[in-house]
Amino acid sequence: MAAIVWLIAGIVLAAAEMLTGDLTLLMLGAAALGTAGVSAATDLPVWGDALVFAAVSGVLFLGVRPALRRRFGTPPPNPTNADALPGKTALVLEEVAEYSGRVKLDGEVWTARPLDPNESYEPGVSVYVMKIDGATAVVWKGPL
Known part of the structure; x- marks a missing residue:
């Protein structure tokens, strides 16, 4: 029983x-x-x-x-979606400043802001994606 x-x-x-x-x-x-x-x-x-x-x-x-x-319980070996974007380069379409900006990243247009709020990037400049914060790409031009 x-x-x-x-x-x-x-x-x-x-x-x-x-x-x-x-x-x-x-x-x-x-x-x-x-x-x-x-x-x-x-x-x-x-x-x-x-x-x-x-x-x-x-x-x-x-x-x-x-x-x-x-x-x-391990994450997939290859990052996907937004996790795969940091480290890629993007082209500035509209001036990227503290509160505004757009970049072209992997064929898509993303809102962007600089990693350092005191910097701004002009259209045509290539930048590196440092991280994705929500729907905003945080970018950096790199060492001058």
Whole structure:
């Protein structure tokens, strides 16, 4: 009877993991399924099942979960979208000053502002994109 309870708990916890994506409930669900297996194979008392559950949970949380998070929690190897723009060059279309400016970056027109608010860049000048701040490219001409 205890094995069935552990089995149901394991399935429910593993299914509930789909709502969180943190791998916490999955580790608890796997520990409950492991405890269900041990409970079905042996005749341990309830406190014995609890110790098995705690031990398996500890192993999964300390050993398996960090490895899974490293493997599946890393960002893509190649930056995409706005993350790929810093470091590229852009052409100034309208004067880039502290509160205004436009640049052409990868074929698209972006609003821009200088990295140093005291600088301004004239149209036709090439600048480097230092970062993307919302929908604004923060640019720098580089050393003179």
